[in-house]
Amino acid sequence: MFMQVVVARIGRAHGLKGEVSVEVRTDSPRERLSPGTSYATEPASAGPLVIRSSRTQKDVYYLSFDGVDDRTAAEDLRGVTLVTEADDHAEEDAWYVHELVGLTAERPDGSRIGRVVDLEAMPAQDLLVIQQDSGAKARVPFVPPFVPEVDVEGGRIVLTPPYGLLDGETPEATGETAGGS
Secondary structure (H helix, E strand, C coil): CEEEEEEEEEEEEECCCCEEEEEECCCCHHHHCCCCCEEEEECHHHCCEEEEEEEEECCEEEEEECCCCCHHHHHCCCCCEEEEEEECCCCCCCCCHHHHCCCEEECCCCCEEEEEEEEECCCCCCEEEEEECCCCEEEEECCCCCCCEEECCCCEEECCCCCCCCCCCCHHHHCCCCCCC
């Protein structure tokens, strides 16, 4: 089964000649963001876009696209996502953002925390963005010690974040001590 997956989200214009920064949403940016690659877009009216050039500077990707030749045209692309068709992935313990968004976030005992609303790609590790039932958002590092279980088919994700990342926590509820003595 094929589905649309986000490869990158276009950010700010960079310079005067139509270059933009992008928030990478793929594990293989060198391969996916190479010149000559064409992408459909969300919204569809912004594309398709063909990458003219690609470069990195301090871990930030910058792209230019055919037909986008000045800063004004580049600014018009801000917030547009580059999407592609992707087959079901075979890698174990790997998920697309769209598979995670909407999952119920809960503790190991089954108590509800909230739901997953996004995944932010960061240099050290990805962060799950959880909309807590309290209304506040929490960012939890997407690493096995804090996310021991992802059950996409069951519609849930189990979290064991360190004390202080979630609203309404007390050291007693998490098993940690406040003084550390």
